[in-house]
Amino acid sequence: MSGVAGQIVDRDFFARDPLELAPDLLGKLLVGPCGRGRIVEVEAYRGEEDPASHAFRGPTPRNRVMFGPAGHLYVYRSYGMHWCANVVASHPDRAGAVLIRALQPVGPIDEMSRRRPAARRPEDLANGPGKLCAALGITGDHDGLDLLSPDAGVRLADDGVEPPTSPTTGPRVGISVAADRPWRFSLPASRFRSRPVPVP
DNA sequence: ATAGAGATTGCCT
């Protein structure tokens, strides 16, 4: 199954169409200031041709990172109270990002649990875009950071787990426009996807 | 200037 977890440092891995990058993020490890988890569900968002994307109507103070280099982290405030994390994709001159929707908690479970007091079961620690940011300690302070930087507060690691050959796909959650596009990707066997695993 | 919707979550009945 796996080797030693190593940070992803290949810019070209990120500089692709979000539709290509999204499924390749499944199985990777998201490492935050307060914990880490395995990515099990993501959504692709494009730019001007995607009405559901924050980048659809051009740059604003909030979404400016989506128009910057691939491999950076785009963190936005959702409904005035939650943080949501995206990996910037696409090309330098084209906006695009992949929203991280759910993680399988890896640890430390006790600290993640302290940050998610409402989670009654371990699988509820990070099974939502706002929940996973709370569990890992990701906030607006991390907006725009470079995921390829070795000392970044948020990083992306590969421990040898291969992306699924046939990811589960479906419509993106919580949107009303372009809701017919099946741009949500998740690991199969989703019923178990957010359950924590022992730290190796 | 003001109003309404939104890539959400948790608590209420």
Place this chain on the structure above:
DNA sequence: GGCAATCTCTATA
């Protein structure tokens, strides 16, 4: 299942 919390942006005036 309903609904409140509350920031950012868009539409309308």
